[in-house]
Amino acid sequence: MDVFSKYLNQKVDIAPLITFRIFFGLLMLFSILRFWYHGWIEKLYLNPTFHFKYYGFEWVHVPDNYTYLLFIICGISAFLVALGYQYRLAMLTFFLSFTYIELMDKTTYLNHYYFISSLSFLLIFLPAGRYFSMDAIRKKNSSRYIPRWNIDAIKLLLAIVYIYAGVAKLNYDWMYNAMPLKIWLPSKFDIPFLGDLLQQTWLHYAFSWAGMLYDVTIVFFLLYRRTRWLGFMAVVVFHLLTRVLFPIGMFPYIMISATLIFFSGEWHHQLLRFFNKIIVGSKKYLANQKALEVDVSRKGQLKRMLIFSFFIIQILLPWRYLCYPGNVFWTEEGYRFSWRVMLMEKAGYANFKIVDAKSGKRFYVDNRDFLNSFQEKQMSTQPDFILEYAHYLGNHFKRQGHQNVQVFVESYVALNGRKSRPYIDPTVDLMKERESFEHKDWILPFETKD
Numbered sequence: 001m002d003v004f005s006k007y008l009n010q011k012v013d014i015a016p017l018i019t020f021r022i023f024f025g026l027l028m029l030f031s032i033l034r035f036w037y038h039g040w041i042e043k044l045y046l047n048p049t050f051h052f053k054y055y056g057f058e059w060v061h062v063p064d065n066y067t068y069l070l071f072i073i074c075g076i077s078a079f080l081v082a083l084g085y086q087y088r089l090a091m092l093t094f095f096l097s098f099t100y101i102e103l104m105d106k107t108t109y110l111n112h113y114y115f116i117s118s119l120s121f122l123l124i125f126l127p128a129g130r131y132f133s134m135d136a137i138r139k140k141n142s143s144r145y146i147p148r149w150n151i152d153a154i155k156l157l158l159a160i161v162y163i164y165a166g167v168a169k170l171n172y173d174w175m176y177n178a179m180p181l182k183i184w185l186p187s188k189f190d191i192p193f194l195g196d197l198l199q200q201t202w203l204h205y206a207f208s209w210a211g212m213l214y215d216v217t218i219v220f221f222l223l224y225r226r227t228r229w230l231g232f233m234a235v236v237v238f239h240l241l242t243r244v245l246f247p248i249g250m251f252p253y254i255m256i257s258a259t260l261i262f263f264s265g266e267w268h269h270q271l272l273r274f275f276n277k278i279i280v281g282s283k284k285y286l287a288n289q290k291a292l293e294v295d296v297s298r299k300g301q302l303k304r305m306l307i308f309s310f311f312i313i314q315i316l317l318p319w320r321y322l323c324y325p326g327n328v329f330w331t332e333e334g335y336r337f338s339w340r341v342m343l344m345e346k347a348g349y350a351n352f353k354i355v356d357a358k359s360g361k362r363f364y365v366d367n368r369d370f371l372n373s374f375q376e377k378q379m380s381t382q383p384d385f386i387l388e389y390a391h392y393l394g395n396h397f398k399r400q401g402h403q404n405v406q407v408f409v410e411s412y413v414a415l416n417g418r419k420s421r422p423y424i425d426p427t428v429d430l431m432k433e434r435e436s437f438e439h440k441d442w443i444l445p446f447e448t449k450d
Helices: 002-008 015-037 040-046 066-083 087-103 111-124 134-139 149-168 172-176 181-188 201-223 225-245 251-262 265-280 298-323 373-379 383-399
Strands: 011-013 145-147 346-356 362-364 405-415
Touching: 011 265, 015 040, 015 066, 015 087, 015 111, 015 149, 015 251, 015 265, 040 066, 066 087, 087 111, 111 149, 111 251, 111 298, 145 149, 149 201, 149 251, 149 298, 172 201, 181 201, 181 225, 201 225, 201 251, 225 251, 346 373, 346 383, 373 383, 383 405
Parallel strands: none
Antiparallel strands: 011 145, 346 362, 346 405
């Protein structure tokens, strides 16, 4: 216990946390503007007539034209975070608005969106507004030094993301079949200089193994001072290469800027002096030597317990797939929120049949009448999507006057280059099934004959 108390009272320079706040706020603002500019608000949220919901968050709805206001609030709060103005309120507002946006439609799920929500939640409790901020100027209450755990918390979250992503790559398809890179990389034949090289099978395996080794080791290179610059160069090369090869938006730039947290306080102060000169055109620099003491009040203890609980969840949640039988890439039970990044390529087909249980009359549904192409692609390979859509169809036709409605699906899925095979039991009436955390026994077993 003495060791823990000693650790809580260790002080470090606040500068790494401050530059992290600035880059985070600016990148999030740019992400919101980019999302708006490309018309994705309309395409993903306003145009669809049906939205897939996360289990337990069915109450989260798209607020029609107020969706634009939601994005405006999210963008403004991100900018205020960068400025450090009303930091804690701005960070809370960003977390709530960004997370609400992500919960509006499960179709848009991405690991890096989950990372942003997790990181923004953590940042609410960190004193990132106590230095080089409008709050510090207004309140004349800046702190040059803070308890070390505030910066270590961000490092720990980054370590979880990288290491779990690496461990997830330790599977047969990734390591021994170079899948799905063997599918994706040859399609990049038009990339200058790299196009021909990306057709080579040996490169697919090299990228698979290098990606796994990078994920499981990069944090240790960044933690050790003598290898830090080498590690950071690896971060830059890795993420810029993935940006060139795959359409993953802002995530590479977010991760590159985030890893700067591992550099020394003095290095970050040089960066802050540079920012200061650009902003105010002066060499005058905020340099209060005051240290922020550990909050020993009940409120401070509660905050640390909340952060501790947050990390326990982050560490345990990715392992929940072990509670389910079968191949996690096939069933996707326990797949999300576990840092399995770009590990599979699934193509599917789902044909829904509406049956009158008494008369036996039946007809098939044209999914294009209810879903856009992106929604249909996501739905056809994910069991919880298929179940939710089946209930939506059943309720829709009940409202149209159909009686004794049953919903069946003929579904086929191909995983990581294998032949397409039956996915959902076609004899199960999905209207009788309910979403839960229990295993979905109507998913057909995964066979590995090919």
